[in-house]
Amino acid sequence: MSADQTGRLLGDWLADGPAYLALATAFRALITDGRLPVGTRIPSERVLAAQCRIGRNTVTAAYSLLRTEGYLEGRRGAGSFTALPPGVHRPQPAAPVAVSRSADTPIDLTIAQVPAPQALLAQAVRDAAGHVGDYTNDLTHDRIGIRELRQAIADRYTERGLPTCADEIMVTTGAYQGWGLLLRLVAQRFDPVMVDSPTYPDALDAIRSLAGRPLPVGLGPEGWDPELIGSVCRQARPALAYLMPDHHNPTGHVMPDDVRRAVVTAARASGTLLVVDETLSELTLDGPEPTPMACFGGRSDVVTIGSLSKVFWGGLNLGWIRATPSLINRLAALRGPGDAGNSVVNQLIARRLYEDYDAVLRERRQMLTLQRDELAGALRRRLPEWTFTRPRGGLCLWIDLGQRVSSRLAAMAPAFGVEVLTGSKFAVEGTLDGHLRLPFVQPPGTLTEAVDRLADAFGAVTAHRTRRGALLAA
Ligand SMILES: Cc1ncc(COP(=O)(O)O)c(C=O)c1O
Structure with missing residues (x-):
């Protein structure tokens, strides 16, 4: 991490008391909050002292304290890397206590x-049953989903300002499955996969279980730092990035348009496949609707994953991937034993629900x-x-x-x-x-x-x- 970025992350760190303690406290908070990811190389004492316009001794004392506490690793002169002391690495839960305030289910x-939406769902099931006859002679059950549903999903993107055709959509059993297929297609063993920190836990589990290595980029109080993302892309050249620019889970941040543009550019320059999870995109409660991230790049710059789980119901098990038709064909080919695609009946129900989407x-x-x-x-x-x-x-x-x-x-x-x-x-x-x-x-x-x-x-x-x-x- 550059001295300039470190200086910005540290912000206004000076406090009452010795300056080295205040500097160490600011570093510790950045590390434990995940804004300075574990394993990040931090600037040398000399460089940080010049950046912060403080004496080198202050930085030396702060780094030495952090090293003793376990928040820094590496020898002086050979570079220092952020770390977590063993006790902090896995937060120790307190033993549950037997003071039950309520006998109810928690x-x-x-x-x-x-x-x-119960009544509407029941109606959609009835209507789907009425249409299923149109499909019963179709024995070539495909792996990208029925065209009517892909068209409805595509039309919704077009309405949101991102022209899309049915061939750019593949139906999946959820956004989670979409992410898993993309990881399997692109990430090799131990490839770095850039993620927001914090982020959606299942996305992290998928990276770990499918052999990638999550590379966290911390979100600050205002959200994403485009310079930080740019430098991670340049230095680590992640194979993929998984970002959630709209109503981010869990922080709720929405990525501003200029940051979207910068992130798309940075990912393109480093050859990183930018995957955007739009599961929560349509749940805008105040202010303008976010513009889909894919509007800020060319046709192959951004792959979007989406889901009906949050607008309709998780029990539908219905999501999708929006990508170029050639990428979709490669993803569909990955669906193998144990994953023959989505049920036609379920897709007909989802198709019917789109009529009442708004x-x-x-x-x-x-x-x-x-x-x-x-x-x-x-x-x-x-x-x-x-x-x-x-x-x-x-x-x-x-x-x-x-x-x-x-x-x-x-x-x-x-x-x-x-x-x-x-x-x-x-x-x-x-x-x-x-x-x-x-x-x-x-x-x-x-x-x-x-x-x-x-x-x-x-x-x-x-x-x-x-x-x-x-x-x-x-
Ligand atoms: C950000 C985010 N992405 C994906 C999912 C999972 O979506 P699906 O049920 O479509 O797999 C969730 C569910 O909590 C989520 O919060």
């Missing part, structure tokens, strides 16, 4: 899925806006020390807890009647233990009750920490 805040989306947005505001309000009342930016869309709030207790809170919460995922689940290296993802997919009353329970659980976690601190100090 409120599940781990899942970011919406319930199906109406369902309008309802979804209204419901999610109400729920987001309810959750945000309840958190501000009960847990004012937690901070977050109200997202413009998507399904989740990304909370800064102000202290690294997310995994302890996640372990403690079920005893108080609520289940949450720790922030480190969304990181490559077990960082982000100061964050928590809270979906707003439950009804408003449930969300308020969940926040009450979380506040009690948080109180128990922090009381436990204070007691332990006092014991250690005694």
Whole structure:
């Protein structure tokens, strides 16, 4: 990482007390928050001192402290690389305690899925049954999906400002499967695959299980840093990148247009296949709809994966890949034993649902806006020390807890009647233990009750920490 980038990430790090301690604290926070990925080579003492206009001794003392703590590795003179001390690498959950506040089933805040529009779904199933006869003589069940559905998906892109034809769409069993097929086609063993940090955990699991190596690029308070992405592309030349520019899961960020342009250019220059997950793109709650990332490049610059899981229902198991017809043919050829493509009946149901797409989306947005505001309000009342930016869309709030207790809170919460995922689940290296993802997919009353329970659980976690601190100090 260049001195200039490091200086920008460190920001205004000076604080009361010795400067070397403040510098070490700023570095530590960047590493544990995942903004400075583990394994990054940081500037030499001399170069950083010149960049920050401070004495070299200050940098030497800060690096030496970080090395002692385990946040830096490597010998002086041979380059220093960011690292995580063993204790931080896998955040240690607290043992669950037996203080059950509620006998009910815990409120599940781990899942970011919406319930199906029941009446419409039932109608779509009936209508699909009426059409299935059109297909029963077709014995060449293909692997890219029925044309009617591919056309409906393509038309939706065209309406969103990205002209698309049916031959550029391949139907999959979900966005997740689309990502898996792209990884299998492009990534070789141990190839670096660039990802946002934080990011969608299943995307990381797919990279690990399909032999790639996730290469995290940290998102800052404002989202993506195009210069950082550009330099990672130039230096590491990732085989693929998996980014989520619209209503990012979990942070809610939306990538500005100029950054989209810069990212597409950087990926093209490094020969990186840019894969954009648009699963959440249509869940805009305030402000303008994001322009599809593929509008910022040529026909083969961006591959998009999408899904009906968040607008309609996850149980449909229906997603797609938007790519050039030749790439689609290669992806379809990868579908082998155990994956003969999507069921025609399921695709007919999805095709029928497209007729009511706008109406369902309008309802979804209204419901999610109400729920987001309810959750945000309840958190501000009960847990004012937690901070977050109200997202413009998507399904989740990304909370800064102000202290690294997310995994302890996640372990403690079920005893108080609520289940949450720790922030480190969304990181490559077990960082982000100061964050928590809270979906707003439950009804408003449930969300308020969940926040009450979380506040009690948080109180128990922090009381436990204070007691332990006092014991250690005694
Ligand atoms: C960002 C993102 N991508 C993909 C998925 C999975 O989509 P699908 O159900 O279509 O595989 C999810 C589901 O939570 C998600 O949040």
